[in-house]
Amino acid sequence: MKKLMQGVLGYGIGSIMILMMVVAAVLAILLRFTSIDIDTLNQISLVAGLTILAFGGLIAAYKGEQKGWLSGILTGLVFVVAMIGFQLIFENSWVTLTQLSYFGGLVIAALLGGMIGVNMPRRSTDNKS
Template structure:
């Protein structure tokens, strides 16, 4: 159980936050220095968000080495709950219906990533 919590919180959610911040900076630079329209950036953000959550779920399940669906699902739920909490606190606005479908897609991506990550081959060290 300790390995799963460490995999989910340490590797899964941690890597998602780091990658999301890095990609937000990248998108801000694209918006500032190119003539790309808002709709294109929105599509790029959607695809990257789903990919990053799938990677985070995969990494969490790989590090926990068991129950990939649970590791990935917990990773996605913790991240989505943090996003909802930030929105409620800082924007003083509750979640809309389109956002709920987006958040559901993010949790689903992390869940599927966890299923893939637990089945990745492990490197063994010969002594």
């Protein structure tokens, strides 16, 4: 259980936060220096979010080495609960139905990433001569 939680909270959420900051910076630069349409930007951010959550679930399950579906769901739920908390605190508004469907997609993406990550081949540490 300790390895599972370390994978979720350490590697999974950590990699999601880092990748989200990088993608947010790239999208901000695109918005500032190009004439990109806001609808196109929304579609890019949707695909980026789903991909990043799938990658976070993959890393969490790979490092946790067990129960990939649980690692993925926990990774997705921790991220979604954090986003809802930030919205409640900073925007003082509850989530909409559209946001709930988006958050559900993020959790499913993390779940699928976790299922893939737990089944990825491990690097052998044996010294075969």
